[in-house]
Amino acid sequence: MLSKKREANNYLSPQEKKRKIIQLILLLLPISVSYLSKFKLKIPLPGCPLLAYLGVPCPGWGLTRSFQAIAQGNLSEAINFHLFGPILFMIFLSLTVHLTQEIIKNKSISNFYIEIIKNSNYQIIFLFMLWGYHLTRLQNLWKTGELYTSFIHSSLIQWMLTGY
Numbered sequence: 174m175l176s177k178k179r180e181a182n183n184y185l186s187p188q189e190k191k192r193k194i195i196q197l198i199l200l201l202l203p204i205s206v207s208y209l210s211k212f213k214l215k216i217p218l219p220g221c222p223l224l225a226y227l228g229v230p231c232p233g234w235g236l237t238r239s240f241q242a243i244a245q246g247n248l249s250e251a252i253n254f255h256l257f258g259p260i261l262f263m264i265f266l267s268l269t270v271h272l273t274q275e276i277i278k279n280k281s282i283s284n285f286y287i288e289i290i291k292n293s294n295y296q297i298i299f300l301f302m303l304w305g306y307h308l309t310r311l312q313n314l315w316k317t318g319e320l321y322t323s324f325i326h327s328s329l330i331q332w333m334l335t336g337y
Contacts, residue, residue, distance in 0.1 A: 196268075207243065257303060
C-alpha cells in the first residue's frame with residue numbers, strides 16, 4: 174500500500190509539469206544558441222551589463238564563448254574561455270535529458286546527480302569556487318592594467334566624471 178502511495182505521489186501536477194517545461198526551455202536556450210553558432214548564424218545576444226556599465230567582467234564572463242567552443246568540439250578553447258564552461262555545459266545537458274524524461278513520463282525522477290545539484294552545501298562550494306576563479310581572473314586583468322583601463326573608460330564612470 175505504501176509503495177502505491179509513493180508511486181502515485183511521483184506523478185507531476187499540471188503546475189509542476191509547466192514549471193519543468195519552462196526549466197527545460199531555459200536550459201535549452203544556451204545549448205541551442207551554442208550549436209547554432211556552429212553554423213555561423215549570428216544571433217544577437219545581450220552583452221554583460223556589468224562590463225558595459227562598469228568595465229568589470231562578471232563571473233560568467235566567457236561562458237557563452239566557452240559553450241560555443243564546446244559545440245564546435247574544441248574543449249581546450251572552451252576551458253581557456255571559462256574554466257567552468259565545460260562543467261556547466263555537461264550539467265545543462267544532463268538536466269535537459271533528465272527534465273525531458275520527467276515530462277515524457279509525467280513523473281518526478283530522482284537520481285544521485287539531482288540530489289547533488291539540489292544540495293545547498295554543494296551549491297555554496299560551487300559558488301565559492303566560481304568566485305575564487307573569478308577573483309583570480311580579475312587579479313590577472315588588474316596586473317596587466319586592462320581592468321583599470323576598462324573601468325575608467327566605462328560608461329558609468331565617464332557619465333560620473335563628465336556629467337553625460
